[in-house]
Amino acid sequence: MNLTVDIGNTRTKIAVFNGEQFVCEEKFEEAAPQHLLDMVALYSPDKLAYCSVGSGQPAFETALQKLSCPVLHVTGETPAPVTVHYRTPHTLGADRLAAVVGAITLQPETDLLVIDAGTCITYDLVDAAGNYLGGNISPGVEMRLEALHTRTARLPRTEADGETPDLGYDTETAIRAGVVRGIGYELQGCIRHWQKRYPTLRIFLTGGNRYAFSNAVRQNILTDSHLVARGLNHLLEMLP
Structure with a gap:
């Protein structure tokens, strides 16, 4: 299982994938570390990717970096198929x-x-x-x-x-x-x-x-x- 985390200006979205197959998504009004930890505990992801356009979510990003699975921080410079x-x-x-x-x-x-x-x-x-x-x-x-x-x-x-x-x-x-x-x-x-x-x-x-x-x-x-x-x-x- 993979998790993706999109920290937007107004909401945070955490989605679950099985390979390339979309499984489900949860939306939260704030980027609270507990939301992430709950999803990780529920789905035990093999790896995780996240991006953030919001202005600083240090507690959430610290929680991301402490996960035991590989974490990819996606930016505009991340290698992509374009x-x-x-x-x-x-x-x-x-x-x-x-x-x-x-x-x-x-x-x-x-x-x-x-x-x-x-x-x-x-x-x-x-x-x-x-x-x-x-x-x-x-x-x-x-x-x-x-x-x-x-x-x-x-x-x-x-x-x-x-x-x-x-x-x-x-x-x-x-x-x-x-x-x-x-x-x-x-x-x-x-x-x-x-x-x-x-x-x-x-x-x-x-x-x-x-x-x-x-x-x-x-x-x-x-x-x-x-x-x-x-x-x-x-x-x-x-x-x-």
């Missing part, structure tokens, strides 16, 4: 690299656009020859809603859940529709742009907010909530 053309691989988010690797395990030798709709929205492009060509980072739903409230004098803090009409009929729906529909239009425009360059492009949509936008980008979309975990596990399986 050729990274990012000019600053040391700043490349490990979750972005892992998501691309996860997509490749499901759709090898294919032009792929991987969209991760989470705290931020990331767009990453890899071609059929395995070249990771780079990507873009955009604010996610909550970040946009928060910015509209904190960077203006009178706009209220609006919740993401609720109506998103074509035209807002009050300030709350105007904000929510502007943010949620605006992201949908952003995704559509990005997909159209890259499909012109890569006509056989396949699109993966992952992340905690993926279902909020799946209807906005219906064409040729593959949704998978475990892309990062799949990628971490594949990098783990590559170890000698």
